[in-house]
Amino acid sequence: MSRKITDEQWKAIIENNKEYDDQFFYAVKTTKVFCRPSCKSRVPNYNNVTIFDRAEDALQAGYRPCKRCKPGGYHLPDEEWVWQIETFIKENYTIHLTLRVIAEGCHGSPFHLHRVFKNRKGLTPIEYLQRKRIEKAMKYLLETNWSIRRIGELIGLPNPSHFATLFKKYKKQTPREFRKRKRSEV
DSSP: EEEEOOHHHHHHTTOOOOOTTTBBEETTTTEEEETTTTSSSSOOGGGGGEEEEEEHHHHHTTTOOTTTTOOGGGGOEEEEEHHHHHHHHHHTTTOOOOOHHHHHHSOOOOOHHHHHHHHSSSSOOHHHHHHHHHHHHHHHHOOOOOOHHHHHHHHHHHOOOHHHHHHHHHSSHHHHHHHHHHHHHO
């Protein structure tokens, strides 16, 4: 059964207090992950936290166990965690993402996240992020007349030369060349 968070519980979460472990579990609505109070993951937004007395209750409510703290002895299968990482990247590709930021958002250590993701997907989380950005840039290049600078900013690459270099790495041509070539084919 879920309930609202108390001030004492919130303090335990902020301080990563082990004394409260197994007394309650907290779930984060935005990530759909639940943790022990002592979890070292980034402190969630207070308004997104729901409290559960038992790990089983959080599971039944549709929350997944944190990869970092393994609440209630449960752990998220790697396949589900990789799906969670993909979803996090797809939803946040427009902001500055590093491996550490992705790991914090997905409740794991950067090294473990990198290893598991690469083993399952054949590419690193950062390579996956770059591909998502380039896919979105291609869509913008074909469907809009926006400037290259604006498109770069919209996909999280505000430096035009970095955007062009990354685009060329994946598409073997600059964004301008891609736009021109694709439009002439139509």
